[in-house]
Amino acid sequence: MAEFVRLEVEDGVGTLRVDRPKMNALDIQVQEEIRAAAHEATARDDVRAVVVYGGEKVFAAGADVKEMAGMSHAEMVARAGHLQSAFTAVARIPKPVVAAVTGYALGGGCELALCADIRIAGESATLGQPEILLGIIPGAGGTQRLTRLVGTSRAKDLIFTGRFVKADEALRIGLVDQVVPDDEVYTAARTWAGQFTKAAALAMRAAKESIDRGIEVDLDTGLEIERAQFAALFATEDRTAGMTSFVEQGPGKAVFQGR
Secondary structure, eight states, X not given: OOSSXXXXXXXXEEEEEEOOTTTTOBOHHHHHHHHHXXXXXXXXXTOOEEEEEOOSSOSBOOBOHXXXXXXXXXXXXXXXXXXXXXXXXXXXXXXXXXXXXXXXXXXXXXXXXXXXXXXXXETTOXXXXXXXXXXXXXXXXXXXXXXXXXXXXXXXHHHHHOOEEEHHHHHHHTSOSEEEOGGGHHHHHHHHXXXXXXXXXXXXXXXHHHHHHHTTSOHHHHHHHHHHHHXXXXXXXXXXXXXXXXXXXXXXXXXXXXX
């Protein structure tokens, strides 16, 4: 059983809970437990959406610097790919994923939040990529996902300076999608995730993959990805149920089985 990361499932929503007091430092063990929880969320049919959450006080303050400080170049060459792929496992969960950001989300913590589809932050949340202040750069996707989210110049500003961003600025630049009172962060994230517990799971998966894969390629290739995913859904029971329900009862009344 994992020590610091667990997947808690209730009413179709899985909470990927990071719980390593005091600051949820993301050492190698936590990274691998995040990977395992992400794979579990992907595999479980009773999980229809996911909340990534670090608790009421902190999302994750970053990597375990003490652990990294003792690593040699050769050791980090061997480890860096595993670090990235552990976080990518969260990004590749084929279901809606929301990060519920409280307190600090710095360095690896910010990179973990970037793996979600949307981010809901508390009013006192603080985000940033301060790795440059350690003489390194973000290594778990920050230079790539942050740039795709907020644009090149804003990503360079944040990564070059290592400065912290408060919730209001994070909202303004698109780093987070919603800001709520601190004590409402998890509830707001669960509410967002809860919209999808009865959704057509295969269509949701196709939509997410089309967007995520399509943004990495040219328009023509992206359209081909969309075409293939769109056509494939006509082999699903949910497509039949959805269209039959629409014709007979109007929109929004279909019952989907995820098949």
